[in-house]
Structures are given as C-alpha cells and as structure tokens.
Amino acid sequence: MVNISIETTRKRRTPYATKELNQFTSEEIRSYQEVLLQKQLKRAVRNSEYYRRIFRELGVNVNSIKTLEDFRKLPPFMNKDLERESQRLSFEKEGHPFGEHLLVKPDQIAFTGTTSGTSGTPTFTYTFTERDIRTMNKYIRNMLEYGGIYKGDRLLFSHSLGIYATSSILFGVREHGVLPIDVDVRAGSDMILKYAQMSRPEGAMMTPSLAEYLVDRAPQLTGQEVGDLGLNALFTVGEIGIGIPEIKRKIETAYKCRVYDYLGEFGFSCDSEEYHGIHAVAPDLVLFSEDLVDPETKQPIQVEDGVVGEVILTELSLEGLPRIRYASGDLVQVFTEQCPGCGFTGPRLKVVGRSDDLLIVKGVNVYPSAIKKVVASFDEMLTGEFRIVLDSPPPRVVPPLVLKVEHREGVQKTDLGYIEDILKSALHRELRITPDIDWVGAGTLKKQLTKTPLFEKCYEG
Ligand SMILES: [Zn+2]
Known part of the structure; x- marks a missing residue:
C-alpha cells in the first residue's frame, strides 16, 4: 500500500x-x-x-x-x-x-x-x-x-x-x-x-x-x-x-x-x-481520563503513562x-506524557474496548481490539474481517480460542498453512494466545454499516 x-x-x-x-x-x-x-x-x-x-x-x-x-x-x-x-x-x-x-x-x-x-x-x-x-x-x-x-x-x-x-x-x-x-x-x-x-x-x-x-x-x-x-x-x-x-x-x-x-x-x-x-x-x-478503576475489582488505580483501566465518568x-461517578464499562489506555505529534500536554487516551468484551483465556486477559490489531497487520493476505467464535458466555474461554478469519481473494489454499503459522506466532508473541484458525474466503463475514460485531455467539443458538 x-x-x-x-x-x-x-x-x-x-x-x-x-x-x-x-x-x-x-x-x-x-x-x-x-x-x-x-x-x-x-x-x-x-x-x-x-x-x-x-x-x-x-x-x-x-x-x-x-x-x-x-x-x-x-x-x-x-x-x-x-x-x-x-x-x-x-x-x-x-x-x-x-x-x-x-x-x-x-x-x-x-x-x-x-x-x-x-x-x-x-x-x-x-x-x-x-x-x-x-x-x-x-x-x-x-x-x-x-x-x-x-x-x-x-x-x-x-x-x-x-x-x-x-x-x-x-x-x-x-x-x-x-x-x-x-x-x-x-x-x-x-x-x-x-x-x-x-x-x-x-x-x-x-x-x-x-x-x-x-x-x-x-x-x-x-x-x-x-x-x-x-x-x-x-x-x-x-x-x-x-x-x-x-x-x-x-x-x-x-x-x-x-x-x-x-x-x-x-x-x-x-x-x-x-x-x-x-x-x-x-x-x-468531564472527568474521565483522570479517574480509572480496575475493571474487575472496581478499585481506583494510579493514573500514570500507559496504564489501562475502566473509565469512571463525571x-x-x-x-x-x-x-456522576458513572462506571462506563469503557476500557482505555491513558497517556500522560506530552503528545509527540502536536505537543498537547493534557491526558490522551486510546480506547481498548468494553469491559464486557474482555476474554480470559487460560488466565490471560485478551481484548478483541488487540486481536483486531494483529489481524489488520497482515493487510496483504487478510481482509481484516474476523469473528471470535464463542461456545459459552464470556469472559472465560475454554481453550483453544477459535477465530474465524477472512483471507483475501487470490490467496491460494496451499498458502493458508504458511499464513496460519505466521498469524498464530504473531498472536502468541503479542497476546500470549494460540487460537485455532477457521479460514473463510473474502466477503463471507458480513460487513455492517454501523458497528461490526466481534463475536459469533454460538451459545445463543
Ligand atoms: Zn497530539
């Protein structure tokens, strides 16, 4: 590109x-x-x-x-x-x-x-x-x-x-x-x-x-x-x-x-x-990046550069x-250092996801946004579309985590083994998870004009 x-x-x-x-x-x-x-x-x-x-x-x-x-x-x-x-x-x-x-x-x-x-x-x-x-x-x-x-x-x-x-x-x-x-x-x-x-x-x-x-x-x-x-x-x-x-x-x-x-x-x-x-x-x-709690215990956490927490909004x-002291369910990562791009000195934040989107796989916290980031980095081979297939309600997932991933048009069946290896090793390196990959062709996973879903909830029937 x-x-x-x-x-x-x-x-x-x-x-x-x-x-x-x-x-x-x-x-x-x-x-x-x-x-x-x-x-x-x-x-x-x-x-x-x-x-x-x-x-x-x-x-x-x-x-x-x-x-x-x-x-x-x-x-x-x-x-x-x-x-x-x-x-x-x-x-x-x-x-x-x-x-x-x-x-x-x-x-x-x-x-x-x-x-x-x-x-x-x-x-x-x-x-x-x-x-x-x-x-x-x-x-x-x-x-x-x-x-x-x-x-x-x-x-x-x-x-x-x-x-x-x-x-x-x-x-x-x-x-x-x-x-x-x-x-x-x-x-x-x-x-x-x-x-x-x-x-x-x-x-x-x-x-x-x-x-x-x-x-x-x-x-x-x-x-x-x-x-x-x-x-x-x-x-x-x-x-x-x-x-x-x-x-x-x-x-x-x-x-x-x-x-x-x-x-x-x-x-x-x-x-x-x-x-x-x-x-x-x-x-x-509004107060929001100043007031973070641990998403599980709801106890206040120290707001310092790079910390992740749930926003308490006022x-x-x-x-x-x-x-007022509204537990928003939004997880963010806050940065308190001066912005390297424009010099802004106040807090900045990146949205990590919703606290109810959190998955726990073998004791490891996994945010769908982090999976999305890794999948998106294989831009030349993958469309970026994927779903996390869940057999039971989150957050706990009995391993392996199953990902349905769309490959691009033109990717040969014989190449999928290699792509799977490098995708899995990237996911393991970045997130410490080793999912099963379920391959689907380009255009299989429906794009939504509003919000694209992250999960395929099989337990909902
Ligand atoms: Zn900036």
Missing part, C-alpha cells in the same frame, strides 16, 4: 475548547476541575433523592469532598443496571423515563438520546437541557475548526439518527454555521455516496467501519473513488478504527485527507501522521442528567 503524506501547515498544539485553559498549567486545570466538581456534587444532592440516598448510605457529607483524591475514594454511583432501575422508578413514581437522578424538571429537557441498545433495555443516558446543548456545542465547534471545517462548509453526517445519541452532535455542527448533509446510515451505501457526490461536502462524520466499507464499494456503485469526493477532513467515532495504523493509513490514503477519531464532546485525535490517541480537550466538561458542567 502506498503511504501518503497529507499536506499540513498546521502541526499546532491541539487546543482546549475553552480558550482560557490554553494558558493554564496542568495544576491550575486540576484545581478548576475540583471547583466544578464540588459545585456539581452539591447540586446533585440538592436536586435529587438518588444522590442524597447515595451520600446517606455512604455516611459521607458532600461538603467534605473537596479534591479529586477525596472523590476517587468513593465507589461508583451509577452503572447501566442502576441507571435502568433509576429510570424504572422515575417512570413509576413521577411518570418520566429519565431516572431519579435527573437534576432538573422533566419539562426542561430539550433533547434525549439513547445508545444503540444492543445490550438490553436502552437507557436515556444522553438527556440534555437547552443550556447543556449550548455548553456542548463549543466542544464540537473546536473540533471542526481544528479539522479545518468552517462556517459555510458542508458536512456529510452518516449515522443512525432518530433516538440515537449521535444526533446531538448536529446541534454543534449547525451552530458552527456548517450545513449537515445527514443521510441515515440505514439508507445504505449507495444513497450515502450519491448524496456525497451531489453535495460536495468539505467534511464527513461516520463510523470507521462505514468509512472503510465505502472505500471498497464506491468504485462499483458510483464509478468513482472516495478520494474523488474532495473531503478535507473525516471524523470517525464509536469503534477502535483508526487507532490501528493499517486502518488509519488505508482510510487516509483512500479519502486523501486526515482522519480524526473523536469521542463525542470529550476529545479528538490530533493532526499527526501517527495516531496518538484522543486528546482530552474538555477537562472543564460530567462537571452539564445540568440536566449529568453522569
């Missing part, structure tokens, strides 16, 4: 969305976060029985929580299950679905969005007031500007819309003066490409899976390459995609522009050839339904 170098004159330090913070030292940012935290906790206790109950049961006076250290000694206040229960109770007692942890009156809610609801009853986690939306818009604007998308530009926006949380990004896009061309991903790749060709957007937002899928489909469907769309920037979200060097290179080479990975309003990756993680440019909006400046 040809390695391209994207012309850039910027190479500037990734900026905080709140301009004043760019002049702050790390210590000053930390103090500011603690001021916001104290304020948010007092408000939570004042406005919600849910949080009053938590502090009562812990026997802790909210006024005694002054520093991040004090706060991190407390157990998580919320997780998906507790959130569902809180929603059930508010529905029963007060007739609204947002939960007993709502901090405003239900009629002050201006937007509500859920996650894709792939695991059980959806939660209305993304519930905002008008003020919350205005607060968050600033962070979206900062990201678009950094990517070179300005007022008067157009942005292809291809996610599942409707009740899904991603839609809230559109408020910030519009407020920035950018016209969204929002083509629901369920319309299909043909329609997405048609709208892109007709509207000539400067930027695009989608999942990395879709971006990759369109690279392969565009010539057949439109007779043109995705590079002919003339994008200046592509923003991807929701999956470990461009954190894998081969995928970043493939997408950037094909679209002929820089790809930025983002995590809602919380941060985005910088304009550098190599991927250096999501830069936490919203420390006044939204510091949202007023409607902020997440």
Whole structure:
C-alpha cells in the first residue's frame, strides 16, 4: 500500500475548547476541575433523592469532598443496571423515563438520546437541557475548526439518527454555521455516496467501519473513488478504527485527507501522521481520563503513562442528567506524557474496548481490539474481517480460542498453512494466545454499516 503524506501547515498544539485553559498549567486545570466538581456534587444532592440516598448510605457529607483524591475514594454511583432501575422508578413514581437522578424538571429537557441498545433495555443516558446543548456545542465547534471545517462548509453526517445519541452532535455542527448533509446510515451505501457526490461536502462524520466499507464499494456503485469526493477532513467515532495504523493509513490514503477519531464532546485525535490517541480537550466538561478503576475489582488505580483501566465518568458542567461517578464499562489506555505529534500536554487516551468484551483465556486477559490489531497487520493476505467464535458466555474461554478469519481473494489454499503459522506466532508473541484458525474466503463475514460485531455467539443458538 502506498503511504501518503497529507499536506499540513498546521502541526499546532491541539487546543482546549475553552480558550482560557490554553494558558493554564496542568495544576491550575486540576484545581478548576475540583471547583466544578464540588459545585456539581452539591447540586446533585440538592436536586435529587438518588444522590442524597447515595451520600446517606455512604455516611459521607458532600461538603467534605473537596479534591479529586477525596472523590476517587468513593465507589461508583451509577452503572447501566442502576441507571435502568433509576429510570424504572422515575417512570413509576413521577411518570418520566429519565431516572431519579435527573437534576432538573422533566419539562426542561430539550433533547434525549439513547445508545444503540444492543445490550438490553436502552437507557436515556444522553438527556440534555437547552443550556447543556449550548455548553456542548463549543466542544464540537473546536473540533471542526481544528479539522479545518468552517462556517459555510458542508458536512456529510452518516449515522443512525432518530433516538440515537449521535444526533446531538448536529446541534454543534449547525451552530458552527456548517450545513449537515445527514443521510441515515440505514439508507445504505449507495444513497450515502450519491448524496456525497451531489453535495460536495468539505467534511464527513461516520463510523470507521462505514468509512472503510465505502472505500471498497464506491468504485462499483458510483464509478468513482472516495478520494474523488474532495473531503478535507473525516471524523470517525464509536469503534477502535483508526487507532490501528493499517486502518488509519488505508482510510487516509483512500479519502486523501486526515482522519480524526473523536469521542463525542470529550476529545479528538490530533493532526499527526501517527495516531496518538484522543486528546482530552474538555477537562472543564468531564472527568474521565483522570479517574480509572480496575475493571474487575472496581478499585481506583494510579493514573500514570500507559496504564489501562475502566473509565469512571463525571460530567462537571452539564445540568440536566449529568453522569456522576458513572462506571462506563469503557476500557482505555491513558497517556500522560506530552503528545509527540502536536505537543498537547493534557491526558490522551486510546480506547481498548468494553469491559464486557474482555476474554480470559487460560488466565490471560485478551481484548478483541488487540486481536483486531494483529489481524489488520497482515493487510496483504487478510481482509481484516474476523469473528471470535464463542461456545459459552464470556469472559472465560475454554481453550483453544477459535477465530474465524477472512483471507483475501487470490490467496491460494496451499498458502493458508504458511499464513496460519505466521498469524498464530504473531498472536502468541503479542497476546500470549494460540487460537485455532477457521479460514473463510473474502466477503463471507458480513460487513455492517454501523458497528461490526466481534463475536459469533454460538451459545445463543
Ligand atoms: Zn497530539
């Protein structure tokens, strides 16, 4: 594959969305976060029985929580299950679905969005007031500007819309003066490409899976390459995609522009050839890379360069339904050293996966994202598509772990033995696993326009 170098004159330090913070030292940012935290906790206790109950049961006076250290000694206040229960109770007692942890009156809610609801009853986690939306818009604007998308530009926006949380990004896009061309991903790749060709957007937002899928489909469907769309920037979200060097290179080479990975309003990756993680440019909006726990014991872990942990999320400046000490289930690796690409001095993080995706094979922790990374490195022989075949519910796997792996078209049956040897030895070297490989031909494993599944769960029948 040809390695391209994207012309850039910027190479500037990734900026905080709140301009004043760019002049702050790390210590000053930390103090500011603690001021916001104290304020948010007092408000939570004042406005919600849910949080009053938590502090009562812990026997802790909210006024005694002054520093991040004090706060991190407390157990998580919320997780998906507790959130569902809180929603059930508010529905029963007060007739609204947002939960007993709502901090405003239900009629002050201006937007509500859920996650894709792939695991059980959806939660209305993304519930905002008008003020919350205005607060968050600033962070979206900062990201678009950094990517070179300005007022008067157009942005292809291809996610599942409707009740899904991603839609809230559109408020910030519009407020920035950018016209969204929002083509629901369920319309299909043909329609997405048609709208892109007709509207000539400067930027695009989608999942990395879709971006990759369109690279392969565009010539057949439109007779043109995705590079002919003339994008200046592509923003991807929701999956470990461009954190894998081969995928970043493939997408950037094909679209002929820089790809930025983002995590809602919380941060985005910088304009550098190599991927250096999501830069936490919203420390006044959220605590997350500062607050990690061990995914199994839920005990706080020391946040230092390179550490992996589960994010405990606290939204510091949202007023409607902020997440507070929320065990997110997201596993990240945090970097605290200055970014070698752009010089950003705040924390950066790479998404490792969901804590419920974790597999344990013979006592070794295995993350599907790590398998994906190894498979992607055999780009010339493999399509990059694979599934982990599970006979019983995770995390424990009775060895051998079985991987269904797609080889490229043109790979001879007689070559598979050799490819299997080098793939297995790479997996053993990187992850200390020796899986069985079940080979399938190119195109066998269905690509999804939204999130590509990692598992084939045979036990589900
Ligand atoms: Zn950087």
